[in-house]
Amino acid sequence: MGLLPRTGSHFGSRTSLAWRNLVHRRWRTVAALAGVGFTILLLFMQIGFYDACVVSATRVHEMLEFDAVVVSTHYVFLLQPGSFPDGRLALARSAPGVASAEPLLVGRAPWRNAATGNFYDVLAIGVAPDHDLFRDPSRNGALERLSSPLHAVVDRAGKPILGPLEVGTRSELRDQRLEVVADFEHGTGFVANGTVLVNPATFRRVFPEAAGRTAHLGLISYHHGSDPERTLAEIARRLPEDVVALSRAQLERRDRRFYLSDRPLGLIFTSGVAMALGVGALVLFQILASDISHHLGEFATLKAIGYRTTALRLQVLEQGALFGLLGFVPAALLAALLYALTSRVAGLPLAMSPGRLLLVLGLTLAMCGASALLAIRRLERADPAELFP
Amino acid sequence: MRPASTESGESLAVRARGVTHTYGEAADDGPVLRDIDLDLEPGEIVILTGPSGSGKTTLLTLIGALRRLQQGELAVLGHALAGLDDERLVAVRRRIGFIFQSHNLFASLTARQNVRLGAELHRELLPDADRLASETLAAVGLGDKLDSKPGELSGGQRQRVAVARALVASPRLVLADEPTAALDRDSGRLVVDLLQRLGREHGTTTLLVTHDHRILDVADRIVSMVDGRIASDVRVAESVRICEFLARTELFRGQTPGALAEIAEQMQRLELAAGETVFEQGDAGDRFYLVRSGAVEVLTRHDGRQDGGEKVLARLGEGDVFGETALLTREPRNATVRVVEPCELLALGQEDFRTALDRSKTLGEELRDILSLRS
Ligand SMILES: Nc1ncnc2c1ncn2[C@@H]1O[C@H](COP(=O)(O)OP(=O)(O)OP(=O)(O)O)[C@@H](O)[C@H]1O
Ligand SMILES: [Mg+2]
Numbered sequence: 001m002g003l004l005p006r007t008g009s010h011f012g013s014r015t016s017l018a019w020r021n022l023v024h025r026r027w028r029t030v031a032a033l034a035g036v037g038f039t040i041l042l043l044f045m046q047i048g049f050y051d052a053c054v055v056s057a058t059r060v061h062e063m064l065e066f067d068a069v070v071v072s073t074h075y076v077f078l079l080q081p082g083s084f085p086d087g088r089l090a091l092a093r094s095a096p097g098v099a100s101a102e103p104l105l106v107g108r109a110p111w112r113n114a115a116t117g118n119f120y121d122v123l124a125i126g127v128a129p130d131h132d133l134f135r136d137p138s139r140n141g142a143l144e145r146l147s148s149p150l151h152a153v154v155d156r157a158g159k160p161i162l163g164p165l166e167v168g169t170r171s172e173l174r175d176q177r178l179e180v181v182a183d184f185e186h187g188t189g190f191v192a193n194g195t196v197l198v199n200p201a202t203f204r205r206v207f208p209e210a211a212g213r214t215a216h217l218g219l220i221s222y223h224h225g226s227d228p229e230r231t232l233a234e235i236a237r238r239l240p241e242d243v244v245a246l247s248r249a250q251l252e253r254r255d256r257r258f259y260l261s262d263r264p265l266g267l268i269f270t271s272g273v274a275m276a277l278g279v280g281a282l283v284l285f286q287i288l289a290s291d292i293s294h295h296l297g298e299f300a301t302l303k304a305i306g307y308r309t310t311a312l313r314l315q316v317l318e319q320g321a322l323f324g325l326l327g328f329v330p331a332a333l334l335a336a337l338l339y340a341l342t343s344r345v346a347g348l349p350l351a352m353s354p355g356r357l358l359l360v361l362g363l364t365l366a367m368c369g370a371s372a373l374l375a376i377r378r379l380e381r382a383d384p385a386e387l388f389p
Numbered sequence: 390m391r392p393a394s395t396e397s398g399e400s401l402a403v404r405a406r407g408v409t410h411t412y413g414e415a416a417d418d419g420p421v422l423r424d425i426d427l428d429l430e431p432g433e434i435v436i437l438t439g440p441s442g443s444g445k446t447t448l449l450t451l452i453g454a455l456r457r458l459q460q461g462e463l464a465v466l467g468h469a470l471a472g473l474d475d476e477r478l479v480a481v482r483r484r485i486g487f488i489f490q491s492h493n494l495f496a497s498l499t500a501r502q503n504v505r506l507g508a509e510l511h512r513e514l515l516p517d518a519d520r521l522a523s524e525t526l527a528a529v530g531l532g533d534k535l536d537s538k539p540g541e542l543s544g545g546q547r548q549r550v551a552v553a554r555a556l557v558a559s560p561r562l563v564l565a566d567e568p569t570a571a572l573d574r575d576s577g578r579l580v581v582d583l584l585q586r587l588g589r590e591h592g593t594t595t596l597l598v599t600h601d602h603r604i605l606d607v608a609d610r611i612v613s614m615v616d617g618r619i620a621s622d623v624r625v626a627e628s629v630r631i632c633e634f635l636a637r638t639e640l641f642r643g644q645t646p647g648a649l650a651e652i653a654e655q656m657q658r659l660e661l662a663a664g665e666t667v668f669e670q671g672d673a674g675d676r677f678y679l680v681r682s683g684a685v686e687v688l689t690r691h692d693g694r695q696d697g698g699e700k701v702l703a704r705l706g707e708g709d710v711f712g713e714t715a716l717l718t719r720e721p722r723n724a725t726v727r728v729v730e731p732c733e734l735l736a737l738g739q740e741d742f743r744t745a746l747d748r749s750k751t752l753g754e755e756l757r758d759i760l761s762l763r764s
Binding site: 017020021023024025295297298301304306307308385387388 | 446449450453455456476479480482483485486487489490491493494495496497498502505506507509510538554555566598
């Protein structure tokens with residue numbers, strides 16, 4: 001890298017003014033990198049949280065085995081599903097291609113921290129002991145233990161505030177005494193602090209409004225080899241107007257949209273990213289522009305001795321890119337650390353991924369490029385004719 | 390690019406004709422350069438002097454292609470600057486070495502890296518850029534400061550780094566504005582010696598704006614500007630030579646150097662071919678002559694022989710003078726002078742001659758005594 005783009009056929013490298021300038025004014029550079037790095041860190045956190053939202057929105061769906069669902073036409077999202085008579089599932093079961101249609105009850109209820117006695121909301125799921133609920137078949141065996149109304153199967157990945165969750169823990173879901181008899185590890189996402197699975201009868205005692213033969217979700221599995229679209233259409237054709245059949249993808253899209261569009265969450269993150277980029281670009285512009293202003297005489301001299309303005313522009317771009325790259329490395333490391341910390345403390349699925357690294361690097365370079373292009377206009381002020389006194 | 394030998398530049402380093410420049414829209418104070426004609430030969434060192442505001446810097450920036458030419462013709466290193474696009478102007482600038490009064494070195498680069506910047510522009514110099522930079526710095530006396538940053542150098546040393554940057558690519562033309570103002574005598578001498586060497590070895594032309602009397606001796610010519618015009622253009626070495634000749638004559642022996650220089654400046658150059666007559670015996674005496682080169686014969690006609698029977702009284706060569714007698718005695722020429730080898734004469738008019746002599750009355754009287762002794 002140098003003042004002029006190198007053109008193949010000769011040896012000897014050109015002096016990188018951009019790099020030298022960075023090294024020379026160390027403390028200024030460190031301060032600038034802190035600013036740029038902080039912006040990049042913000043990007044990582046914003047995008048991380050946003051992605052966590054996306055993942056969280058369907059975190060629970062992920063662990064459930066189903067190809068389609070039957071839900072009430074009032075379905076809003078997992079915790080506000082509306083209910084329907086579970087007889088509707090018999091209609092779905094009669095459609096060709098359908099292997100099973102099982103009712104599920106979902107709701108939010110307070111769980112007592114066995115250590116402190118405080119209550120925190122969890123996602124409660126009422127599931128029949130013989131229902132092969134989990135996508136991971138190895139987890140399904142535990143569900144048999146739910147034949148007792150006093151038993152609970154919990155997700156160990158629940159947040160620490162829920163207190164001890166290991167097998168043998170005795171606690172309460174609202175006012176129902178329960179004993180943890182089995183556990184698994186998955187994660188609940190944003191929906192609640194954790195997940196507790198209970199017998200449908202227990203669920204109805206916790207949620208009296210769910211009494212009777214109602215269901216919140218009907219989980220439908222297809223026969224192997226059946227055409228998903230046609231099967232879904234067949235189910236829909238059999239169902240009355242109070243319910244709808246949604247494919248897995250449709251359901252996930254709905255829940256995601258609920259979190260990211262219907263609520264301002266998505267907007268908050270998007271504008272957060274935009275603001276971080278804006279502030280970062282402004283900081284970098286200030287640094288680059290003041291750097292040019294401080295070196296107007298030198299730049300004018302280079303123009304005078306025959307450097308093209310293009311070459312000088314490239315060096316400003318190079319300097320911007322250097323700031324970006326040098327700020328990126330520590331920011332990415334710190335972000336990875338914060339991700340690990342946040343996912344531990346808040347139970348959010350935050351993790352660094354190559355795609356995220358590339359995305360943030362791309363945004364960083366775009367931001368640096370934009371600032372450099374703005375700053376470059378100052379180069380016009382470098383007039384070689386003013387160099388002679 | 391090699392300088393094209395075109396009608397615009399021939400082999401001159403700089404050729405200016407009728408260059409006129411006005412700053413701003415409203416030419417309130419009129420042009421700052423008026424009708425400048427100036428030729429710089431390859432290898433010449435020309436010093437540009439003149440009072441503040443006389444337009445020296447403006448002329449320098451026009452020649453350096455740093456400002457657009459408004460009026461007149463200007464050819465630099467064979468390229469007519471009028472109407473050149475930016476790209477071409479940059480190409481011209483690359484062959485010029487600029488030395489500014491403010492050195493404008495990059496604080497983040499070492500002396501060698503700063504100088505390298507001047508070499509890196511030239512693809513063919515890139516492989517040797519480090520060596521060239523080191524050598525040029527050594528030539529300006531900074532061989533031991535190669536890796537120092539400007540912050541660790543004195544003002545004079547920084548200026549010398551800037552000079553090295555200007556010279557590292559062996560430019561064909563060097564434009565410098567007060568390059569030695571910040572230098573002590575020895576450093577200033579190093580710089581001008583370097584310019585002189587470049588001129589001798591590479592034919593580099595230097596145009597130097599300076600008021601530094603310590604370096605006037607390097608000038609081949611001194612051009613002085615007043616009020617946007619060239620007021621005088623003196624070939625220094627030539628003037629010195631003429632003064633030396635004059636000082637050796639009995640007529641002007643003892644005159645101060647200043648007086649001699651003034652006389653030299655008033656003298657007119659004549660070029661004559663062999664066989665031509667400078668003046669005839671009996672002509673009215675109106676000028677005094679110095680033989681700059683070539684040879685003439687002084688002849689008298691034999692009395693009574695009108696057919697041209699002549700007697701050669703003397704043969705005069707470089708440094709000899711003649712024609713003073715008629716001016717001093719106010720009588721017609723007492724001999725004929727004819728050119729025998731193509732020659733260059735310097736002639737001083739009657740008025741100037743008398744003024745010069747009268748400057749010291751006693752001197753004039755003394756001379757008349759000398760002359761009377763001669764006859
Ligand atoms: N950029 C400019 N804009 C307007 N007027 C200018 C500019 N530069 C110089 N001038 C004017 O042009 C005239 C000639 O200036 P120039 O700088 O060429 O003089 P100079 O001979 O170099 O003087 P000095 O010895 O003080 O450096 C001055 O009257 C000056 O005020
Ligand atoms: Mg000036």
